[in-house]
Amino acid sequence: MTTSRDLTRRAALTGAAASGAGLLVLRSTQPASATPEAMRAVMRAITGDAPVRKGRVQLDLPPLVENGNTVPMTVTVESPMTALDHVTAIHVLNEKNPQPYVVTVHLDHRAGKAAFSTRIKLGDTQRVVGLAKMSDGSFWIGEQDVIVTIASCLENF
Amino acid sequence: MMRLRALVMATLAVPALAGEIPLAERRSDTLTMSSELRAMQADDAANPASFSVLDGEALWRVRAGASGKSCADCHGDGAQSMRGVAARYPAFDSASGRVLDLEAKINQCRTERQGSAALPMESRDLLGLATYVGRQSRGLPIVSDDPRLAPAIDRGRALFTARQGQLNLSCAICHDDHWGRKLGAATVPQAHPTAYPLYRLEWQSVGSLQRRLRNCMVGMRAEPYPMGSDEFIAIETYLMSRGRGLAMETPGVRP
Amino acid sequence: MARALINVPKIAKVGEIIEIKTLVSHPMETGYRVGLGGEILPRDIIQTFVCTFNGAQIYRADFSPAVAANPYLTFHTMLSESGAFEFRWEGDNDFLLVETASITVE
Numbered sequence: 001m002t003t004s005r006d007l008t009r010r011a012a013l014t015g016a017a018a019s020g021a022g023l024l025v026l027r028s029t030q031p032a033s034a035t036p037e038a039m040r041a042v043m044r045a046i047t048g049d050a051p052v053r054k055g056r057v058q059l060d061l062p063p064l065v066e067n068g069n070t071v072p073m074t075v076t077v078e079s080p081m082t083a084l085d086h087v088t089a090i091h092v093l094n095e096k097n098p099q100p101y102v103v104t105v106h107l108d109h110r111a112g113k114a115a116f117s118t119r120i121k122l123g124d125t126q127r128v129v130g131l132a133k134m135s136d137g138s139f140w141i142g143e144q145d146v147i148v149t150i151a152s153c154l155e156n157f
Numbered sequence: 158m159m160r161l162r163a164l165v166m167a168t169l170a171v172p173a174l175a176g177e178i179p180l181a182e183r184r185s186d187t188l189t190m191s192s193e194l195r196a197m198q199a200d201d202a203a204n205p206a207s208f209s210v211l212d213g214e215a216l217w218r219v220r221a222g223a224s225g226k227s228c229a230d231c232h233g234d235g236a237q238s239m240r241g242v243a244a245r246y247p248a249f250d251s252a253s254g255r256v257l258d259l260e261a262k263i264n265q266c267r268t269e270r271q272g273s274a275a276l277p278m279e280s281r282d283l284l285g286l287a288t289y290v291g292r293q294s295r296g297l298p299i300v301s302d303d304p305r306l307a308p309a310i311d312r313g314r315a316l317f318t319a320r321q322g323q324l325n326l327s328c329a330i331c332h333d334d335h336w337g338r339k340l341g342a343a344t345v346p347q348a349h350p351t352a353y354p355l356y357r358l359e360w361q362s363v364g365s366l367q368r369r370l371r372n373c374m375v376g377m378r379a380e381p382y383p384m385g386s387d388e389f390i391a392i393e394t395y396l397m398s399r400g401r402g403l404a405m406e407t408p409g410v411r412p
Numbered sequence: 413m414a415r416a417l418i419n420v421p422k423i424a425k426v427g428e429i430i431e432i433k434t435l436v437s438h439p440m441e442t443g444y445r446v447g448l449g450g451e452i453l454p455r456d457i458i459q460t461f462v463c464t465f466n467g468a469q470i471y472r473a474d475f476s477p478a479v480a481a482n483p484y485l486t487f488h489t490m491l492s493e494s495g496a497f498e499f500r501w502e503g504d505n506d507f508l509l510v511e512t513a514s515i516t517v518e
Contacts, residue, residue: 066412072193101476112429112490119480149342153376205482361481
């Protein structure tokens with residue numbers, strides 16, 4: 001962990017020197033271990049060998065957020081929500097927060113509607129993925145890119 | 158920081174400053190927020206500052222200090238007696254001859270009427286009471302018509318327009334001269350105190366107007382005034398005068 | 413001190429899809445942030461939210477540190493009988509919060 005943080009810090013400092021941007025150095029104080037690869041590994045752990053198809057999962061997030069501390073998010077999955085054909089779980093994952101997990105909800109046909117709203121933290125500009133598990137064992141995926149900006153005036157330095 | 162520098166550079170390039178915003182153009186900074194944040198502010202069930210209102214409502218009825226009295230023992234139902242009160246604060250206090258903001262007035266009641274200890278600035282209890290009292294003015298226009306406030310307003314205006322700090326900025330350079338423009342992705346607000354205490358996403362908690370002012374001063378690389386100081390109360394008094402007529406929105410949500 | 417706000421309709425029709433809104437007061441400290449003194453702020457999050465109706469689980473959510481402070485969750489359900497909801501949040505440092513709400517279904 002220490003090694004990877006040192007590497008991150010070194011990379012950030014190099015990047016900062018190259019670009020002249022001091023903000024990159026601030027980033028190095030946050031351990032950033034989630035990566036697009038880590039997210040895909042988590043997805044594989046959830047889905048196993050089951051097929052994952054694109055569609056049916058709609059993520060609603062603001063495309064550009066002023067503050068990543070509280071980002072409103074609504075996830076909606078197309079499903080008849082009957083006893084025989086419904087959504088059993090919805091996983092929300094991300095590429096660049098320290099961890100790939102965001103939130104998972106477990107439901108069944110009695111929900112009537114496979115949709116929920118919550119508020120999440122996004123540490124950086126990244127892709128957010130919604131992965132829905134259906135009652136037949138299949139998975140559907142939807143994704144959205146979100147640009148996260150740093151507040152112009154921080155309270156503390 | 159880079160953006161602040163950019164703004165400073167931009168400012169230096171502007172020969173004449175715009176001055177105070179014409180009254181007809183003054184509007185709540187709620188209007189520049191995303192629809193999601195406006196919805197969060199408008200819906201009590203979604204607004205995290207609702208907990209602060211509920212904290213204050215509970216504290217309103219809690220007996221405190223040597224008097225053994227609660228706020229409610231003197232003021233009755235806060236939903237009735239506190240209606241419109243926060244829209245008139247900071248207010249001139251005849252007994253002390255000073256201008257008090259709402260938090261200072263609550264603490265004056267605590268120490269002088271209830272015989273209890275003052276609540277610490279930014280404590281959950283003080284924010285709760287201020288948010289609860291503020292909530293009772295939601296939708297009512299800010300009133301600033303007491304001539305005894307004039308010295309505080311003048312002092313607050315002078316502090317608001319004075320350049321200070323390592324970036325050599327004044328409050329007015331951002332909020333009078335460049336409101337509506339972008340500082341990074343953020344829209345520079347007109348900075349009206351309509352919604353305090355409010356839940357700020359940056360803080361992930363509820364905070365007072367003084368905390369916001371301190372935050373701005375740190376951003377300007379200026380030495381912040383002490384919390385509760387006459388300087389901060391003067392700026393608050395000026396801001397309420399500057400925002401007069403705008404509807405109160407406590408408890409607000411801001412990025 | 414109120415720690416949770418629950419918004420549930422008082423009355424619903426059989427088979428009607430209703431929306432339940434929940435908001436809970438909690439810092440959701442991620443465990444990744446650094447305090448003013450340079451120390452890592454220890455993780456303190458809600459890990460699970462479970463909603464039961466008349467004793468049977470109807471909804472569950474697993475939260476990670478990426479859920480924003482003061483977790484907000486709205487979801488849906490359909491009911492066939494009157495009864496009582498129980499909402500249960502559990503998390504780090506033995507955090508436990510239980511709230512209830514009743515509904516008439518006709």
